[in-house]
Amino acid sequence: MLDLNFIQQNVKIVKKAIKNKNIELDLDLLLRVAKKKKEFQQELDELRQEKNILADKLQNPTERNDYLIKKGREIKEKITLFEKDLQKIKNQFDSLMAKVPTIPSPDTPIGKDENSNQEISRWGKIPEFNFKPKDHIKLGKNLDILDLERGTKVAGYRGYYVKGKGVLLMLGLVNLALAKMIKKGYSPFIPPTLVKGRALFGSGYFKGTEYDSQIDEIYQIATADKEVDGNASREKKFLIGTAEPSLLAYYADEVLDKQNLPLRMCGFSQCYRSEIGSYGKDTKGLYRVHEFMKVEQVVISEAEIEKANKLQEEMIAISEEILQDLNLPYRKLQICSGDMSPGKYRAFDLEAWLPGLNRWGETGSASNFLDWQSRRLNVQYRNKKGEKKPVFMLNNTALATPRTFIAILENCQQKDGHILVPKTLAPFVGSKII
């Protein structure tokens, strides 16, 4: 969400961002609706004033008469009509406003899709094997630490079991990431994974104001809805796809103390993704699954772009450090305008090399949203002048278990099929070899 005044004063810039981000949005329509909304609001205010004056008169018995009461009824009816129209206009306005993107940062490459993402750096050596490296599916099966067949039998498509030492490896990764985050000054959280729509809308996971789990690739929980006037009245609940929405919504509707900024948080959670839009993609193995564990980093900062950019660098550096600790070769990409979600200002991905799959695989994504999320979640702080301002919000993956799990298996495999656990990880796993 952007400020309407900003949009009105920067129509060209906003239109350019809409184009560069491949967003379907008629900005002129939004501006017209905004104008109409204002007009209707003014008209309604006048009617209400009339109503109040009349009601005032009528409480005096000497002025009371049938004519005035009749007039009151007429005003009431008019107001009802106006309120209904205004509500419709407001709904339209809100849904259009929700689609307005953040203007991408000046250094963001312009491009249509992921092919325009720019590689910025690489770290580590791509391992060379004196045997044909296996993929994690085979390795996991042979070691009996991963069971995809039974996973599918029980959970359906993309289901999986992690077993035996694989469990220790996976939890070891979680604990390594948590220990790193805490060491870096981030407060750990185990946030709710079952949340109301607001949290997901606030983070930008719902594209529109109507929460549609079909469109938005988010699982909705089937609650026993009661019907009121033909509508399901009980509030819908959804499963989060990352701890980010829960962590950001933690401060929803609050005014934060400037002294406490930046707030550094990290969340460990199960994550659920319906992957409705990715049916044909990555159909095998652990690369794309419906549920997994992840440690996520979140930072809430003052509304100053330079500070936020610095914090973003800090967050990426932590993720890089984790990959370096695990001795996993990776590259860093800057995400182009078209591959960025609407709310993002500036984004980077880290991709680890996956020898078995013989390609790079995304292990994390660091994003700066500026105030796009905080406007939706209504999180503010008081700046130097004492004015309330929306904070800036940033997030980044610390460690997503399945993909890092894949990277470890495929990079650390030995000829005999065993996995040599990286030195820094071994204490968290409890053994040096799997």
Place this chain on the structure above:
RNA sequence: GGAGAGGUCGCAUAGUGGUCUAGUGCGCCGGUUUCGAAAACCGGUGUACCGCAAGGUACCGUGGGUUCAAAUCCCACCCUCUCCGCCA
């Protein structure tokens, strides 16, 4: 899941149809006083939108309804607390 109580301006609380333009206390800000402070006293103190301003409108958990008029009455829902039941 059942029964009950409750949700009002940062906090606490008053308000059961019109005089609520939501009162009071605390807190906070400013002033008087003081060498300085405390105390006391005086004044100020929510948010959003429209307007150059004067001013207007909305918001008393949320949504609907009744009424000329709703914080107040009715309905539904959400949340919190207490008790009971079930349960990791």
